[in-house]
Amino acid sequence: MSTNDTSDHSTNKGDLDQLKGIGLRYRAILEQVGVASIKELRHRNAANLKVMIEARHGPVVGLSELQIRTWIDKANAHTDTHPA
Numbered sequence: 001m002s003t004n005d006t007s008d009h010s011t012n013k014g015d016l017d018q019l020k021g022i023g024l025r026y027r028a029i030l031e032q033v034g035v036a037s038i039k040e041l042r043h044r045n046a047a048n049l050k051v052m053i054e055a056r057h058g059p060v061v062g063l064s065e066l067q068i069r070t071w072i073d074k075a076n077a078h079t080d081t082h083p084a
Contacts, residue, residue: 016041019074021067029053029060042075044068 015038016027033052035041046069053060053068 038075038078041072044072046072
């Protein structure tokens with residue numbers, strides 16, 4: 001089922017991997033709640049995103065609102081240095 005994930009991932013969704021701290025596990029979790037790119041992530045609210053993740057997955061060990069806020073900050077910084 002997921003053998004072609006890397007090809008789909010490398011086209012439009014692949015940029016989440018460019019943010020330090022978002023590995024395969026968190027990328028999958030983010031994509032499952034509708035955040036598939038850096039551009040989408042930078043428009044999110046950390047508290048709301050945490051609620052969405054926990055509603056779908058339950059509590060995720062090691063994932064805090066602060067961690068999500070850090071990803072959003074990195075997404076904003078990445079966008080500033082890599083304009084679309």
